[in-house]
Amino acid sequence: MNRLASATSPYLLQHAENPVDWWPWSEEAFAEAKRRDVPVLISVGYAACHWCHVMAHESFEDPAVGGLLNDNFVSIKVDREERPDVDAVYMTATQAMTGQGGWPMTVLAAPDGTPFFCGTYFPRANFVRLLESVTTAWRDQREAVLQQGAAVVEAIGGAQAVGGPTAPLTAELLDAAAEQLAREYDSVNGGFGGAPKFPPHMNLLFQLRHYQRTGSVRTLEIVRHTAEAMARGGIYDQLAGGFARYSVDGHWTVPHFEKMLYDNALLLRVYTQLWRLTGDRMAERIAAETAGFLLDDLGTAAGGLASALDADTEGVEGATYAWTPAQLVEALGTDDGQWAADLFAVTPAGSFEHGTSVLRLARDIDDVDPEVAARWRRVRGALRAVRDLRPQPSRDDKVVAAWNGLAVTALVEYATLTGDAVTAGAARDIAGVLAERHIVDGRLRRVSRDGKVGEPAGVLEDYGAVAEAFCAVHQLTGEGRWLTLAGELLDVALAHFATGSGGFYDTADDAEKLITRPADPTDNATPSGLSALVAALVAYSALTGEPRYREVAETALATVAPIVARHARFAGYAATSGEALLSGPYEVAIVTTDPVGDPLLLAARRHAPPGAVVVAGAPDQPGVPLLADRPLLAGGSTAYVCRGFVCDRPVHTVDDLLAQLA
Structure with missing residues (x-):
């Protein structure tokens, strides 16, 4: 029976014709395992994953392997990008059992979902031996198998525990984080660490804001060197733009060729901000090309941006x-x-x-x-x-809410700096897709494809990244609806994801119950749910003048301050918001009859301090708190600059505005 044929996930559709009798993640699959009294195979991957393809070709397309699985297991296929909650739980189990993780992820579990064996890629012969051994153990040594599973669940419950020490995210702590990154910096090749080498986009965003606050030449040089090394390396597509997921070496030469939306969205912000702060021509070019890649190569006919381009072309990595x-x-x-x-x-x-x-x-x-x-x-x-x-690599054309939110924020930053109307229009259109398709009955859905929204519920990173995007579009357009939407999403997140101790779970309190409730505060390939939410809370508080959202952000950042202190490389987005709070952030209202090209507006956007919000328009625009009760003085454009809810005198000239922003 082909249960994957109607899936919204391209990854599941890739496996729809396998001889394996796959089930999608569902209560029915586990009920079937319980009815048959057999263990469950949970196979987790994603459409652009090279080694997922290899394992599929070697094992899941093999009728003999399919028969072994069908006779002795209930097999469940999971797209990690659709169900990051499921992925997070079993990745923690895999790391606890093996000391490492990755995709494809191969988990063997009891019919209640309790994992008792975890791994990643298995060559066919090893995989067959594993399945035969587990079949025998399930029949003859079940008590030992179940005891091992219980121990794994206990271990991952501890790993995902909430609470713990907190501390304010102070200037001293952020300075120490910048110093830690400087010690770990690869002064020869740029970036941090060795092979495989990943673009450190969130750390670079933090360092750019740290440079703005401190003027540290060393911090800026780390960013410039890393940005140039990546842009000149093979990890960057020198013909079409766009960055690959990582380089397999330590010097950015040979990439793992998949191109992910989230990497390119975050890197667009890095190069845009580097150009804004320094005038660097290389950064200007890479920002323009990356924005073009997002819209030209990842744009979908139904609206929104696709998740990824595959690493392989017709089964060969990098052939294109x-x-x-x-x-x-x-x-x-x-x-x-x-x-x-x-x-x-x-x-x-x-x-x-x-x-x-x-x-x-x-x-x-x-x-x-x-x-x-x-x-x-x-x-x-x-x-x-x-x-x-x-021949071209295939494309995973599902639209992921969080990643499209990251892209909207990046495109808005680029558009406001360049004045590019095409990019601005695209950002607004993508935000419209998120607002009109992905919000269902007031709650976010994680994915859509071909204009149809999927069933998976949004997780915390979706709420944070989309709310931050709506705050960005509010600043771009001066339209109140976007700020209203952002506030509604943030209120849902505060009501349904909070831990009660200042932090946040990654899944809602009314979401599907897994063997443990994930709550990972670290920034990895994408901002953590907590970091994404904090960024949105900081922006929303500045745009509305409502301090309670800022207070929630400060309390949440205090829960990750120990991570910033000890492991700065895994807290870059949180540290970026920390810099915004130290800055104020500034709230800039430009009251004008020209909300596109007013010199005061252009100056504010060009010279904005870290995390500043900037809104322009006529006085008392509905739904725009920063313009409320702020008239045009002396008949001309007027800039109102506040910092942490304390305001300077209104000014009319660019020079006076820049003096207030300095």
């Missing part, structure tokens, strides 16, 4: 992207082909597999003569045209 010197000459001719080989570091030996190379930028093209820049653009366009004729 790699080149040989001969292929460059064939595409461009001898002169341009040899020039491109030098520019993109394509050698006969190759940097990837089978003598092929991943394109990386070996020469500067942002500060060169116009003739060189024109040649680069021409060569780049020609190679892109040739590459577009190759």
